[in-house]
Amino acid sequence: MDNVASLMHGFSVALTTHHILLMMAGVLLGILVGVLPGLGAPNGVSLMLPLTFSMDPVSAIILLTSLYWGALFGGSTTSILFNIPGEPSSVATTFDGHPMAKQGRATEALSFAFLSAGFGAMAGVVLITLLSGWVASFALRFSSPEYFAVYFMTFASFIGLGGASPFKTIVSMGIGFALTSVGMDSVSGNIRLTYDFDILLGGISFLIAVIGLFGIGELLQTMEEGLKFDGVAAKVRVRDVLSTAAKMPRYWFALLRSSLIGIWMGITPGGPTAASFMSYAMAKRSSRSPERFGKGEPEGVIAPETADHAAGSAAMLPMLALGIPGSATAAVMMGGLMIWGLNPGPTLFTDRPDFVWGLIASMYLGNVVAVIVVLATVPLFASILRIPFAIIGPIIVLVCFTGAFTVGSKVFDIWLALLFGLVGYVFKKLDYPIAPLVLAMVIGDKAEDAFRQSMIFSQGSLSIFWSNPLVSTLMAIGLVLLFAPLIGMAIRRLRGREVTRAA
Amino acid sequence: MMRTTRLAGFAACFILAGAGAAQAWQPTKPVEFVVTSGAGGGTDNFARMIQSIITKNKLIDQPIVVVNKGGGSGAEGYLHGKAGKSDPHRVIFGTNNAYLLPLVAKLGYRLSDLTPVSALALDEFILWVKGDAPYADAKSYLDAVKAKPMGFKMGGSQSKDTDQTLTSMIQDATGAKMIYVPFQGGSAAAVQLAGGHIDSNVNNPNENIGQWKAGAVKPLCVFSPVRLAKGEPVFDGKGWGDIPTCKESGLPIETFQMPRTVWLPADVPADAVAFYEGVLEKVSQSPEWQEFVARTAQTGRFLKGKELADFVAKDEAANRKVFENEGWIVK
Amino acid sequence: MITRFWAETATALATLLFGVVIIYGALEFGVGWDSSGPQPGAFPFYIGCLIALASLATLVSTVSRRVAGHAALEAAFLDPPRARRVAAFLLPLIGFVLISVTLGMYVATILYLVFAMRFQGGYGWIRTLATAFGTAAAFYLALERFFQIGLLKGPLEPLLGL
Numbered sequence: 001m002d003n004v005a006s007l008m009h010g011f012s013v014a015l016t017t018h019h020i021l022l023m024m025a026g027v028l029l030g031i032l033v034g035v036l037p038g039l040g041a042p043n044g045v046s047l048m049l050p051l052t053f054s055m056d057p058v059s060a061i062i063l064l065t066s067l068y069w070g071a072l073f074g075g076s077t078t079s080i081l082f083n084i085p086g087e088p089s090s091v092a093t094t095f096d097g098h099p100m101a102k103q104g105r106a107t108e109a110l111s112f113a114f115l116s117a118g119f120g121a122m123a124g125v126v127l128i129t130l131l132s133g134w135v136a137s138f139a140l141r142f143s144s145p146e147y148f149a150v151y152f153m154t155f156a157s158f159i160g161l162g163g164a165s166p167f168k169t170i171v172s173m174g175i176g177f178a179l180t181s182v183g184m185d186s187v188s189g190n191i192r193l194t195y196d197f198d199i200l201l202g203g204i205s206f207l208i209a210v211i212g213l214f215g216i217g218e219l220l221q222t223m224e225e226g227l228k229f230d231g232v233a234a235k236v237r238v239r240d241v242l243s244t245a246a247k248m249p250r251y252w253f254a255l256l257r258s259s260l261i262g263i264w265m266g267i268t269p270g271g272p273t274a275a276s277f278m279s280y281a282m283a284k285r286s287s288r289s290p291e292r293f294g295k296g297e298p299e300g301v302i303a304p305e306t307a308d309h310a311a312g313s314a315a316m317l318p319m320l321a322l323g324i325p326g327s328a329t330a331a332v333m334m335g336g337l338m339i340w341g342l343n344p345g346p347t348l349f350t351d352r353p354d355f356v357w358g359l360i361a362s363m364y365l366g367n368v369v370a371v372i373v374v375l376a377t378v379p380l381f382a383s384i385l386r387i388p389f390a391i392i393g394p395i396i397v398l399v400c401f402t403g404a405f406t407v408g409s410k411v412f413d414i415w416l417a418l419l420f421g422l423v424g425y426v427f428k429k430l431d432y433p434i435a436p437l438v439l440a441m442v443i444g445d446k447a448e449d450a451f452r453q454s455m456i457f458s459q460g461s462l463s464i465f466w467s468n469p470l471v472s473t474l475m476a477i478g479l480v481l482l483f484a485p486l487i488g489m490a491i492r493r494l495r496g497r498e499v500t501r502a503a
Numbered sequence: 504m505m506r507t508t509r510l511a512g513f514a515a516c517f518i519l520a521g522a523g524a525a526q527a528w529q530p531t532k533p534v535e536f537v538v539t540s541g542a543g544g545g546t547d548n549f550a551r552m553i554q555s556i557i558t559k560n561k562l563i564d565q566p567i568v569v570v571n572k573g574g575g576s577g578a579e580g581y582l583h584g585k586a587g588k589s590d591p592h593r594v595i596f597g598t599n600n601a602y603l604l605p606l607v608a609k610l611g612y613r614l615s616d617l618t619p620v621s622a623l624a625l626d627e628f629i630l631w632v633k634g635d636a637p638y639a640d641a642k643s644y645l646d647a648v649k650a651k652p653m654g655f656k657m658g659g660s661q662s663k664d665t666d667q668t669l670t671s672m673i674q675d676a677t678g679a680k681m682i683y684v685p686f687q688g689g690s691a692a693a694v695q696l697a698g699g700h701i702d703s704n705v706n707n708p709n710e711n712i713g714q715w716k717a718g719a720v721k722p723l724c725v726f727s728p729v730r731l732a733k734g735e736p737v738f739d740g741k742g743w744g745d746i747p748t749c750k751e752s753g754l755p756i757e758t759f760q761m762p763r764t765v766w767l768p769a770d771v772p773a774d775a776v777a778f779y780e781g782v783l784e785k786v787s788q789s790p791e792w793q794e795f796v797a798r799t800a801q802t803g804r805f806l807k808g809k810e811l812a813d814f815v816a817k818d819e820a821a822n823r824k825v826f827e828n829e830g831w832i833v834k
Numbered sequence: 835m836i837t838r839f840w841a842e843t844a845t846a847l848a849t850l851l852f853g854v855v856i857i858y859g860a861l862e863f864g865v866g867w868d869s870s871g872p873q874p875g876a877f878p879f880y881i882g883c884l885i886a887l888a889s890l891a892t893l894v895s896t897v898s899r900r901v902a903g904h905a906a907l908e909a910a911f912l913d914p915p916r917a918r919r920v921a922a923f924l925l926p927l928i929g930f931v932l933i934s935v936t937l938g939m940y941v942a943t944i945l946y947l948v949f950a951m952r953f954q955g956g957y958g959w960i961r962t963l964a965t966a967f968g969t970a971a972a973f974y975l976a977l978e979r980f981f982q983i984g985l986l987k988g989p990l991e992p993l994l995g996l
Contacts, residue, residue, distance in 0.1 A: 032976070036976075039977075039981070039983070042542060043981075043983075044981075046542050046569070046571070047981050047982070047983075049551060050551070050554060050555060050558060050567075050569075053555040053558070053559065054559065139694075140694065140697060140698035141698060142698070143695060143698065143700035144684075144700075165892070165895075167888040167889075167891040167892045167895070168888075168892060170884055170885070170888040171849045171885055171888045171889055171892065174853070174881050174882075174884045174885035174888065175849070175852065175885065177877075177881045178852070178856045178878060178881050178882065178885065181877060181878045181881070183574055183575055184574065184575040184576050184578075184608075185662075185874050186576075186661050186662065186685060186687055187662060187685050187874070188662050188863075188873075188874040189576070189607060189608070189661060189662030189663035189664065189667075189685075189831075190608070190863055190874045191575055191578075191608050191609065191610075192859065192860070192862075192863065192874060192875070192878060193856065193859040193860070193878060195859060196609075196611075198582050198610075198611040201574050201575035201578055201579050201582065201610075201611075202572065202573075202574025202575060202579040203574055216927075219923070220920060220923065220924065223919050223920055223922075223923040223924075224912070224916050224919055224920045225916075226916075226919055322694050322697075322713075323690045323693065323694065323713050323714075324690060324691065324694050325543060325690075328542075331541065331542055331543035332542040332543050333543075334543045334690075335542060335543040335544075335547050335548055335551065338548050338709070338799075339548060339551060339552055339555065341794075341798060343709075343712050343713045343716065344713050345712070345713020345714055345716055345717055346713070346714070346716070346717035346719065347713070347716040347717045348713070351716070388955070390950065390951060390954065390955030390956075390957070391950075391951060391955065391957075391965060393923070393950070394926075394946060394947055394950040394951070395947075395969060397927060397930065397946070398930075398943055398946070398947070398969060398973075401930070401931070401934065401939070402939065402943075402973055402977070402985060405939065405985060405986055406977065406983050406985075408572070409570065409983070409984070409986075411935050411986060414931055414934055414935060414986075415931065415935075418927070418928070418931050421927075426841070426845055427845075429841070429911070430838075430841060430842055430845055432845075448877050449687065451871075451872075452870075452871050452872060452877075453684055453685070453686065454871075455870060455871020455872065456682060456683075456684050456685075456870045456871060457656065457682075457684060457700075459653070459682070459869055459870065460867065460868070460869050460870060460871050533982065533984075566982060568982045568983075568984075
């Protein structure tokens, strides 16, 4: 109950006109940042950081976190409308969100995305409010082997999704892994796979890959088919938003499961992007009609969005209580904390209750503000689709390449985006799945680092992955997820054989 | 009468000319601050703090744009500096990695591709163990490590970087042998120690202060020739100034400190170097900077010109010795 | 005409080459397993092998399906009308990238939009120019002015004093 009292105190800190205005400004800025691919939430937050130097810490963090929520929402918007994930964590939203938009259900898809995202964020904040102390001490039990087990679980959940040829899946995932090992290897201090090209030192940016594979690849495909955005000219009415909202309770189970996955990945070091992938995979696996996924299934939008936002807000907790940033954006905010004179750590909650609880209260308010603001923009965004493709197509191209350049201000990235665009197009035509490539790029290097750190811990013995109940449980779940599809397939085969024999 | 006015006129001319010479170079377009670490890292805080002080006190008329180029442990940022040859609008912020990285990795730049401007602070290193560990001082901990070779784990950030160098120096100085586990950053090493997954780390004060406040970790000794400034008590009535130096607690390493450095590309006008030296010197004297240095328990020390060159030469030689022993030097 | 068979084969060969390049890059470091676990090159090495082997498998299955006379493989990868549509989009795109890296992104933005709208979309000059310059101005204000991120500039912007 202490926490609830503190939260009430937090609301008294956060609930001022000044702060509400800051939230709205932050959310709007965030949507702008989120809509531009390449210019993601971490950039947005670090660009706003100098502005906050002269603010008091509570106002400053409210502005920055609101910007973060806005960016997450903005990222989903472009994912759904143009198949360009504005934020890395909204990649999984494209899988079903964009097909929905193509079928003329853009308003529905956007409303589902925003409402479920709001739900996920709320779930994350409620967790922070009620269980902050317990979660912080739980997170302390994680070391490299546990980290590896979490990444392993994420992969295992995704790998059995199937559909494509297993060889093509392996090629795609392998390429993702290979690309992520380019550059500095932090475990050995060696520079790998740069072939003496200095430009590769910084590695290959995941954002560039996503802009090319999804944005430009999709445009090429659309052009080839001579498609315009069919049926998108459907009118946007406020009623559509409301009727979608009325459908939300039907998906209560998906919302709940996705929130849990998101919270889990936000507290452990999985992060929002991995959370959205895993949640999508679990939704498809547990669905009674998995074949509808990828073709405009609402649950395929709800699951990744809920998990993404739940993870994004839950990641604030390890940042405040332990000083481990759960996401790239949290890392930038932590830099801000230092400059404002705050030290993240277990005692921050008691040393600076105004700041911590003001922030937590602002997360409730900020997300409500964000959902309202962003829902108000749905008609605006959906009407973009009514602009003729001869104009909007080239403008999307420009947004993609401008975004690619802003990632690291490198000319090389422009070429790279073009190359990834061609690869994305060919891969799509030849049924190479792209999702495994992206997932491997997101967590491949982290998984490798965690694995090799574990091996240094154990001096080369694999038994470390079964050395305590926590890591053993995680590994066991991972193995079950990995082999479940194979077992399922084997059972089906056996049954099939019996049937033929009987016949 | 006429003469005196003319003289005064001459004098005024000279004074103006003199002032003009000091003001010879001014940025004419936005200044780019290149940070050789990712957002949120130590170098990032260093650069952004300076940015905030310059902006607040209007020390540079042009806007300042911060870009993070932390790839390859910061090499990406220095290469960006090399690419900006003779461009005085590109200021690079780093540590001693500017001159140590090319020793341990095959990189496309050398120290001669950069112009040293100044160093503003020395970040300290402290030997930390878990808060409830049974060791009261550095000696008893290291004796325990010595008694069980490869039985203790030291955590740090990155490989072949300051933390591992210092670990290697400790092993040389004491004959102890331990496992070094490289993590992604100091904050990860701090949490791993608080969670009891490793036995010690050699984090900078600022990386561990959050955990020390909670009593989850405790400092044994500081690798500095003298004790740190007194400051506020942090935990259990003890503050930074109460930590003994390593030498006085029986670990014979005189000093190990990491300078926070500022560079320009090669071939920039000497006036431009003088301009940034002037700005940074003003920054280092500002109350905001003093407060930042004190809060992060760094040692404020402004170095430029010959002093800086001597420091770099000495620091490089000391590190090179360790690298050679460990076989990290690349040809 | 390119059939799907040739497209499959060429792609599999390309990924095979990619795998080999990764293996070659990984061999610079140890690929074994020492007292502190896998050496730095091990992970990329096995990934490279995996890519190469899976590419070979795709290659083999493609060829064997062709031998078995799979009709799908004889279908066109790109028939002429489709190829024309893709080229009409892709070539200006490549042109945009080339102009971007030589003359800067603002000039490229304007030229590309003018080309796409006036000569491909058939819009009037006024709407075309308004959109082209409007887009460039929007990028300039949002990125350069507001977020202080410079876009790639060419030789022309300094002449205009930007």
